[in-house]
Amino acid sequence: MMRRAVLFAFIVLVALLPVVLPDSAEFYVTLANYIGLYALVALGLVLLTGVGGLTSFGQAAFVGVGAYATAWLTTAFGWSPWATLAVALAATTVVALFLGFITLRMGGHYLPLGTIAWGISLYFLFGNIEAFGGHTGLGGIPPVSLFGMELKNGREFYYLIWIALLLGVIATQNLLDSRDGRAIRALKGGVVMAEAMGVNTAWYKIVIFTIAAQFACVSGWLYAHLQRFVNPTPFSLTQGIEYLFMAVIGGVGHVWGALLGAGLVTILKQWLQDLLPKLLGQSGNFEVIVFGLVMIFVLHRARDGLWPVLLTRVERLWPALAAGAGGRVADAERLPRREMPQAGETILEVQRVSKRFGGLTANNAVSFTVRAGEVMALIGPNGAGKSTMFNCVSGVNPPTEGEVRFLGQRVDRLAAREIARRGMSRTFQHVRLLPAMSVLDNVAIGAHLRGSRTFIHSSVRLDRDEERRLRFEAARQVERVGLGEHLFDAAGSLPLGKQRIVEIARALAADPCLLLLDEPAAGLRYLEKQALAELLRKLRAEGMGILLVEHDMDFVMGLADRIVVMEFGEKLAEGLPKQIQEDPKVLQAYLGGIE
């Protein structure tokens, strides 16, 4: 409630600013206009860099696309500014999709390098095209008309800028608090986990890059109609770097950090541009020295930027502002469930699967099956190739040879997310949760494929019904694994054993018919292990197939219906727990030979 009040107060302040400032303070209106324009670009970078873990130095070039598109079309062809906005956005989208397609499939540093190159080329292109007026630029851009009123001066235009910015902020916040938002936040936790939960990571990377580019484009369009003149200078790589500085200094993981950063950098720049040349006795853009040093300091000491620092300070002084952790998950209609195979039906068939890494054979012609309604345990000494087998089955790392059939269809050449869609879900030996996100949100990532609303719905809140159902489902799974009291805790704050259980809840949220558990009992205490075994028995009784890798023999022997033993990448034995316990080869592998 208090947060809403503060937000409301901020909006009122923004709305009143041009009214209360006297005519002599025109400079401050201009400053506020620029802060709004810059913050819109920085907002895109929050989504791209802070949330998605990607970055771009070429945002200024997208600003330029927006500005030049409208400058050229309105002056040379007499188009309406609103029509040019659509064209500018379309052009930006095409460029962003293209750049994203060619760079995002590779390592994370190719996108920023690609955007540096694109930023430089576009800058020189703007300056050398005659229709764009070369380096002198284009003037005489018409003002924007809104409801028959021409926005000719800075004070009128102020409202257009800040309304655009606040709409951008709200849309971004809505997007982040949704199914797609969770998928985007999952990008930072590594591609492997997100894909295993059915998230098409390449698509989401391209989406956020495109959205960030569109914010920049709108900022450029506004800039052109505010200035009524464009030249290439504000769209150079230097400016692109400054946008990133704003986002990082303000707090690149926070929507409001974009506003804070844009405000701070713009005001500081104004001040330094006056001060430094006097101090140093020569003219030049010396403020970049200060900005660069501040940047290095921020990245060393407060990598999340100033917004979270500010927030903790304020919350300490004014505790009522701190949003109470906790709350409640509203009841909602249950999500539809998958049709489960008949108990006893073979759901997974692994046939002579081999996996080689160069000369190392991690799995050699291993075969086994898993049936619906049984627990199949995969055991063996460390380095036997169990986790490699998990990765082959779940599509994380496809096998070199052999076949994997799931529900009767070959899946060994499918992407992990396609296999997930067919009803296989897994946990990881090394926990892959997003530590800063709540347990509830982490588990809700597992239900990704059970929703269908996209970022377009969520940005205007058309996803609320589905979102309630997803959250309810996630909460139900958290309760089911016995972590109900941790629903709103940050996942990283739980002990490791409990984090493994969160992973199980996340896998269950996908409503799988085959569950792959990689060492789920490691790090659990005795009673917790018993509770886990109880849960797995219940799942088995519901008809789920469970493939389990585990080192705790009491746990395995008391739970598994059948066991496969692996050693040095090969299958050593297979059978009922009793048979395995008496198998001389297994005893030798585990306890050493008896001479």
Added chain:
Amino acid sequence: MDFQIALLLGQDGLTNGAIYALLALALVLVFAVTRVIFIPQGEFVAYGALTLATLQAGQLPATLWLILALGAAVAALDGAQALRHGAARKLPRILALNLAVPLALWFLLASTDLAGLPLVAQVLLALAVVVPLGPMIYRLAYQPIAEAPVLILLIVSVAVHVVLIGLGLLFFGAEGTRTPAFSEGTLELGATTLQYQTLWILAISAILIVALYAFFGRSIYGKALRATALNRTGARLMGISTTMAGKLSFTLAALIGAFSGILISPITTLYYDSGFLIGLKGFVGAIIGGLASYPVAAAGALLVGFLESYSSFYASAFKEVIVFTLIIPVLLWRSLTTHHSEEDE
């Protein structure tokens, strides 16, 4: 275009390409060892050339103040760290390297008739002033966050780049300079004439590349760098200090950068901010090599040099656009051919 012009442009392209190749090698080296995408590489090019020009004008270069300041900062940080860990015996070495050496250099420069020195001595002094900036910058900007993600290191690189650009303007002013050629005159070679400086550039680039090859293949430090590049944790377990590897790679990068600047400043006018575009062209070459392969990076850099020189003939205004747009088909090709497996990171 007739044959004569084609040869001339080819010569230009080869000269620039050789410089880009050197820079591309340094970039691949730094990235492989430290995961830092070394955007400020280009600033070393400008600093090297402009420091030499200042020395030749008989003045003390402002870069000298920079190494004094950075040296003091490094000495303070390392000294405090050594005292905290109760390793006071390291202090003399820390103070000597970071304070005494720059101070000695200052006295040497202040007491010498710089303009009257032979070119070789001037070049060596310029390198002595600029190269220590490499390891000092590594210590101050990168070492505290050496394990950070590539993305954070990249943003730090960009921050270092803008700081150095700003300082470059402060130190050297907005005017560009040329330095005299290593040896004047031209060589008639069949249909074409070669400037001696071009031959110098080609010869020294080739020598440097061979020297680097020998360094990595034969010397223990080179092998340590290669080990660090392959596996940081493994190298550390074998007793290789990743900090040492980082500083060494930055020293090499600074040396290559500054020397490249000294090599080309007789044939192009360099400004305080010229280094950036030159460095980025090296980058385009390095990216062609996937930031991993030295020979492909060098070949890519030569390609950039030729493309730049021939496009300056056909569409001079669009020269930069063409060179930097080259990266697009390269990235496209790499993204289609690189098999991106979803390995554990």
